[in-house]
Amino acid sequence: MxxxxxxxxxxxxxxxxxxxxxxxxxxxxxxxxxxxxxxxSYNGYQVVRGEFFAHLYEPSICFNQSKIYVNTGCLKRMQDVDYVQILVNAEEKKLVIRPADEDEKDAFLWCSIKNNGRKPKQITCRVFFAKIANLMSWNTDYRYKLLGKIIRSGEEKLIVFDLTATEIYLRTPKNGEKPRTSRKPVFPAEWENQFGLPVEEHRKQLQVNIFNGYTVFGIRENKKPADITSETGSIRGSNND
Structure with a gap:
């Protein structure tokens, strides 16, 4: 040589x-x-969860203080998409971001557009936030982050999030000061004794039929603040923090 x-x-x-x-x-x-x-054979192997690694550039969505927002990773993977719909499958505990036309029902602008550039934006959605928190028994005082996967279903490109696979950032008071959000995530307790999902189950996690069990949620808030407070209050009251 x-x-x-x-x-x-x-x-x-x-x-x-x-x-x-x-x-x-x-x-x-x-x-x-x-x-x-x-x-x-893949029998006995688990696919190590992406949440256990640094993932600054992976697509993600955050739920925090009655707001949701996606990161730059989502926008870069859907460069020509400005308006989207959010779909939720309450039974499978999955959330899907689906590209939509501006005038399509329940579509909303998921980014800020300035000087021909796009940046992530926080979107207030008190009712939707409370419904997800109630569905997943989340503590509404904490911040929840989910990693997404890009899939193609038919002719559509989607971002799929598993609502059960969350990074939880606690918000606790310290020395009488205003509560601060922790920079270190806490993971679900059931992850403690596992690396991830078995290979076959991991493959099935990305199988999505958006016409089977998914509901399109409206994110825009057209209600008066008093009405929103009343509705979220009733939902939050049933949440076990």
């Missing part, structure tokens, strides 16, 4: 500039390192 070590000055030649013989030698060496094992 003498050719593979050839340098130009202090720069080692990349594979694209190597002679064909050197490239072939490298490929043959790589192939010889691979062991064929037909007995391997």
């Amino acid at each position: 003498e050719h593979a070590e050839k340098k130009t000055g202090s720069r080692k030649l990349p594979a694209s500039e190597m002679p064909d013989e050197a490239v072939k030698d490298r490929k043959d060496y790589a192939e010889n390192e691979i062991v064929q094992d037909d007995s391997f």
